[in-house]
Amino acid sequence: MPGLLLPLTRAVTYTRWLHMLMGAIVPFVCAMVYPGLYKPSPGDWLLTAVLPVPLVLAAAMVPVVRRAEGLQARLMLFPGPHARVRDDEDPGVSTVASASWSDRVRTGAWLLLRMETGLVLTLVTNELLTLALSLAGAAAGEPGVADPLLRVPGTGWAYLLLVPMPVLVLLLVVTGAGALMAKAARALLGPSVKERLSELEKRTERLLERNHIARELHDTLGHALTTAVVQAGAARAAGDPDFTDRALETIEETGRAALEDLDRVLLVLRETGRPAGARPALDEASRLLDSARSSGARVDAEVTGALEHLPGPVSREAYRMLQEALTNVLRHAGPVPIGVRIAVEAARLRLEVRNPLPAQPPATGPGGGRGLRGIRERAALLGGEARAGQDDGQWLLRVDLPLR
Incomplete structure (x- = not known):
C-alpha cells in the first residue's frame, strides 16, 4: 500500500x-x-x-x-x-x-x-x-x-x-x-526519423571534433616533449657549454610553441562557439626542421612548389603530419640524418620523410603506433593516403594528398 x-x-x-x-x-x-x-x-x-x-x-x-x-x-x-x-x-x-x-x-x-x-x-x-x-x-x-x-x-x-x-x-x-x-x-x-538522423549527425560531429582535439594534443605535446628529451640527452652527452646553451634555447622555443598550441586547443574546449587562433600551416615547416636540426639531426629538406598557395585544410593537416613524422624519427631513431621532401604538384601534395633504421627496434609502449595511425587518419579524411615501411634499408613515410 x-x-x-x-x-x-x-x-x-x-x-x-x-x-x-x-x-x-x-x-x-x-x-x-x-x-x-x-x-x-x-x-x-x-x-x-x-x-x-x-x-x-x-x-x-x-x-x-x-x-x-x-x-x-x-x-x-x-x-x-x-x-x-x-x-x-x-x-x-x-x-x-x-x-x-x-x-x-x-x-x-x-x-x-x-x-x-x-x-x-x-x-x-x-x-x-x-x-x-x-x-x-x-x-x-x-x-x-x-x-x-x-x-x-x-x-x-x-x-x-x-x-x-x-x-x-x-x-x-x-x-x-x-x-x-x-x-x-x-x-x-x-x-521523427529526420530529427534522429540530425541528432546522430551532431553527435558524430562532436566525436570527430573530440578525436581531432586528441590528435592535436598528441602531435603538439609529443613533438615538444620528444625534442626536449633528445636535446637534454644530447647536451648531457656533449658536455659542451655552448651546445648546452643552444639546447636549452631550443627547448625553451619548442616549449613556448607547445604552450601556444595548448592554449588554442583548450580555448576550443572551453568556448565551443568561439573560433580558436590560427593553426600553423605547411609554409611554417621551417620551424619544425630547425627544431629537428637543433636536436642534433642532420635534416636535408627539398621543397618544390608554392606552399603558401595550398588549400587551408591540406596545408594545416600536412604540417601536423610532418610534425608527427619528425617526432617519430627523433623518438625511435634518435638524432639521425633525415631526408624531407615536400612537392606541390598540379593536383596533389606529396610529403616524404626518410631516415635510417635504428640498430635495435625501439620498445613499443602502450601508445606505440598511434602516431602513424593518426597520420593515416588525417590523410584519409582529406581523401589521400599515407604509407610507411622499409625502403632500401631506410624507413620511409610517404603521404599523398589531393589539392581538390
Whole structure:
C-alpha cells in the first residue's frame, strides 16, 4: 500500500493532472457557444467532444504547434526540478516545429488524445469531488449540499468515514492517466526519423571534433616533449657549454610553441562557439626542421612548389603530419640524418620523410603506433593516403594528398 500511494506525494502527478485538465479548455469554450452547458444531456456531451475536432486538426497543421506541445509535455508530464524525484533521462519528446506531414499527423493525434482525455478527466474529477461533498453533507445532516450522479441515501455520521474514498480513487485515476499520457507523448511527440538522423549527425560531429582535439594534443605535446628529451640527452652527452646553451634555447622555443598550441586547443574546449587562433600551416615547416636540426639531426629538406598557395585544410593537416613524422624519427631513431621532401604538384601534395633504421627496434609502449595511425587518419579524411615501411634499408613515410 505505501508503494501504491507513493506517486501521490510527487509533484509530477499533479502537474500531469493540470496538463490533462487544460486539454478540456477548447471543448468547453466551444460548448459555451453550442450546445450550451446548462443541464447538458449525454448527447450534448457527445457533441462537446466531437465539434472541436476540425479546429484541433487545423491547429495541428501549424508547424509551431508541435513545438509548443512538446515544451508543455516536457515541463508538465515528466519529472524535473519541480518533482521530488530526480530523473536525468531524456523524456524523448521533441521540441522542434513540424517538418513533415508525418509530424503534423502525429501532432493531430496527440491534440485529439489530449482534448478527449482532458474532457473525460474533467468530468470524472467533477463527479468524484461532488460525491465527496455529498458524503460530507450527509455526515453533517445536509444531504443536498451536492448533486452527484450516485445519490447518497439518508444521513449519518458514518458517511464521514467514506469522504476520503472518492478523493483517493480520483488521485489513483489521475496517477494512472498521467503515466499513460507520458507514454503517449513519447510516441506521438517523439523525435521523427529526420530529427534522429540530425541528432546522430551532431553527435558524430562532436566525436570527430573530440578525436581531432586528441590528435592535436598528441602531435603538439609529443613533438615538444620528444625534442626536449633528445636535446637534454644530447647536451648531457656533449658536455659542451655552448651546445648546452643552444639546447636549452631550443627547448625553451619548442616549449613556448607547445604552450601556444595548448592554449588554442583548450580555448576550443572551453568556448565551443568561439573560433580558436590560427593553426600553423605547411609554409611554417621551417620551424619544425630547425627544431629537428637543433636536436642534433642532420635534416636535408627539398621543397618544390608554392606552399603558401595550398588549400587551408591540406596545408594545416600536412604540417601536423610532418610534425608527427619528425617526432617519430627523433623518438625511435634518435638524432639521425633525415631526408624531407615536400612537392606541390598540379593536383596533389606529396610529403616524404626518410631516415635510417635504428640498430635495435625501439620498445613499443602502450601508445606505440598511434602516431602513424593518426597520420593515416588525417590523410584519409582529406581523401589521400599515407604509407610507411622499409625502403632500401631506410624507413620511409610517404603521404599523398589531393589539392581538390
